[in-house]
Amino acid sequence: MKEHFSKIGFVLAMAGSAVGLGNAWKFPTMVGQNGGSAFILLYLLLTILVAFMVFLAELSIGRLSRKDSVNAFYLLANNNKKAWSFAGFFMIGAILIVCFYSVVIGWIVYYIYKSFFTLPQNINESAALFSNLLQADIFSQIICFSIVFIFIFLIVNKGIKNGIEKMNVFMMPALFILLLLMLIYSFSFDGFLKACEFLFYPDFSKLNENSILNALGLSFFSMSIGVCAVLTYAASLPDKINVIKSTLSIILINVLIGIMMGLIIFTFVFEFGADSSSSGPGLIFVSLTNLFSKLGILGNILAFAFFVSLFFAGVTSAVSMIEPFCFYLINRFNIKRSLALFYIGIFVYIIGILCILSSAVKTNYNFNIFSYDLFSLLDFLTSNILMPLSAIIICIFVAFCINQEKLKNFFIPYMGHTFFLIWINFLRFICPIAIAIIAISNFI
Ligand code: PHE
Numbered sequence: 339m340k341e342h343f344s345k346i347g348f349v350l351a352m353a354g355s356a357v358g359l360g361n362a363w364k365f366p367t368m369v370g371q372n373g374g375s376a377f378i379l380l381y382l383l384l385t386i387l388v389a390f391m392v393f394l395a396e397l398s399i400g401r402l403s404r405k406d407s408v409n410a411f412y413l414l415a416n417n418n419k420k421a422w423s424f425a426g427f428f429m430i431g432a433i434l435i436v437c438f439y440s441v442v443i444g445w446i447v448y449y450i451y452k453s454f455f456t457l458p459q460n461i462n463e464s465a466a467l468f469s470n471l472l473q474a475d476i477f478s479q480i481i482c483f484s485i486v487f488i489f490i491f492l493i494v495n496k497g498i499k500n501g502i503e504k505m506n507v508f509m510m511p512a513l514f515i516l517l518l519l520m521l522i523y524s525f526s527f528d529g530f531l532k533a534c535e536f537l538f539y540p541d542f543s544k545l546n547e548n549s550i551l552n553a554l555g556l557s558f559f560s561m562s563i564g565v566c567a568v569l570t571y572a573a574s575l576p577d578k579i580n581v582i583k584s585t586l587s588i589i590l591i592n593v594l595i596g597i598m599m600g601l602i603i604f605t606f607v608f609e610f611g612a613d614s615s616s617s618g619p620g621l622i623f624v625s626l627t628n629l630f631s632k633l634g635i636l637g638n639i640l641a642f643a644f645f646v647s648l649f650f651a652g653v654t655s656a657v658s659m660i661e662p663f664c665f666y667l668i669n670r671f672n673i674k675r676s677l678a679l680f681y682i683g684i685f686v687y688i689i690g691i692l693c694i695l696s697s698a699v700k701t702n703y704n705f706n707i708f709s710y711d712l713f714s715l716l717d718f719l720t721s722n723i724l725m726p727l728s729a730i731i732i733c734i735f736v737a738f739c740i741n742q743e744k745l746k747n748f749f750i751p752y753m754g755h756t757f758f759l760i761w762i763n764f765l766r767f768i769c770p771i772a773i774a775i776i777a778i779s780n781f782i
Contacts, residue, residue: 340404342576347503349584353591354506354654355567357513359442360560362648363622365596366603368552370621373544374536378597380545381553385589388772389557391764392729393568393585394749395736400572401581402744406666407566410573414740425735428728429566429662431720433682436659437689438716440490443652444482445471445623446645451482453641457631464628468620472697479694487690490656491683494664495676498574502657509650510591516647517598520640524602529609533601536608547779554776555721560592562658564725564732570662582752595651602644606630622648660686689716726777730770737765 343351369377403410408426415422448471458464471478493501524530562568575581603621606629626644630637660682667678689712696712736745742762750758 340574341498342574343498343503343571345576345579345584347499347507348571348575348579349587349591350506350510351502351654351658352562352568352571352584353588354510354651355562355571355658356560356588356592356655357510357595357651358560358562358655359439359648359652360556360655361592361596362599362651364556364559366600367621368556369537369600370604372549372552373541375538376540376542376545377549377553378537379540380549381557382593384550384554385557385561385593387764388554388769389561389563390585390589391761391769392558392563392732392773393561394581394761395732395765396563396566396568397572397575397581397585398736398745398748399732399740400569401575402740402748404573406573406669407569407662408666409669410569411735415735416739416741422735422739425728425731426566426666428564428724428731429570429666431724431728432565432567432659433663433686434689434716434724435565435720436490436656437686438693438713439652439656439659440486440686441479441483441690441693441713443486443649443656444479444484446648446652447482447485448478449623449627450642450645450649452627453638453645457637457641458628459631461624461628464624464631465620467627468623474698476694476698479698480691483690483694484687486653486656487683487687490653490660491679493653493657494660495679497675498661502661505657506654509654513647513650513654514595516643516650517595517602520602520643520647521598523640524605527605527609529605529607530601532608533604536604537597537600551776551779554772555726558725558729559721560596561589562655564728565659565720566662566728567658570665571658573665580752581749722777726773730773730777733765733770733773737762 369375369381372380399410399414400407403413405413406426407429408423411425412419412423452467458467493505495501496504524533558564603626606626607621610629610632627641630641630644633640660679663682664675664678667673667681668675671678693711693713693716697714745762746758749761753761
């Protein structure tokens, strides 16, 4: 008998999957580089017009079949069942993501530890700390990665209700409260008003065609679309849940937490004068850590709270990346959850360690593949190729290849006839074409 989430458990678990490291550095950095709130408006528009539609499509495959992703495509396809079942293997994308994602959560664990000691006093020290961790301190990286690895696998081992749901029900509110406290604290700085102006005053002149691509890519990654995480959680949806309301709540939580993180980060950036367009991990691990140090002991407390909240955001996402493949192995080979996790664990651990080694200069292993280190290669492959491709396939599958009556019976009570028609036509025409343009233009 398949375990089901409770209503609130589902919303929190799905929001836990959505809210992740993407909100912490992709969102603020992209907002910073693409004209502040003009980009937020664009992101919201694309989230509602494209990501929301595809999310509902992926959700419907999970909920209508109540199966793992491979069996779900097989069961629901009207024709060519065998061929369609291969679409379920996009869940491998989630396993590839978790390999490097857990390495980054490992860095967060390292910074939680560092928050108990004197923080780097200037930006050079801060940059040196981070690059030393990445390029020379392989031992610390492996220890921290191993801690994260054991933690997330133990949670998934406890199953949907006792592991994943329980963790999310604790961590998501805790994450929100921590961020809220930090946000209230940042009100007291002048930088807060500048951060508000930066995030909420639209400067449309900074938008360009790349901003559209960035906004769509971000909204996909951020909503966990295209690697069967949504599908697999939806297979455990409780029976009487309003899927539209729940999905809108998930989007709202995701955007809200992104904005809260943005406000906190940019308040410190403006208050203490770091570069608002510095990107990626640099913004958090280098700039922010140095900025916290200017507040003395209070800075240590803030750094601790901030990295703990990132840890919560990260592990709730990582868990949702492992569950799809785990659930598939359990069903396909009729094995115990722990054994399925053992096999997945071997793969994730080896690739995770290789990611660490491949970007560390002080090893003989810093190999490159097509000029990417393994870390960036996996990121590129999953975000730019697998996720968009799978999203297009999901749209086509739901719009053309499954029983439309079943779909109507499930959705119309929640969305009504008119919205159903709009939704299905978006899936037929607008979403696949928009995603294809974006995915292809990534390569030109
Ligand atoms: N949404 C997560 C984030 O923003 C990443 C993620 C991708 C989670 C795919 C699950 C599946 O960090």
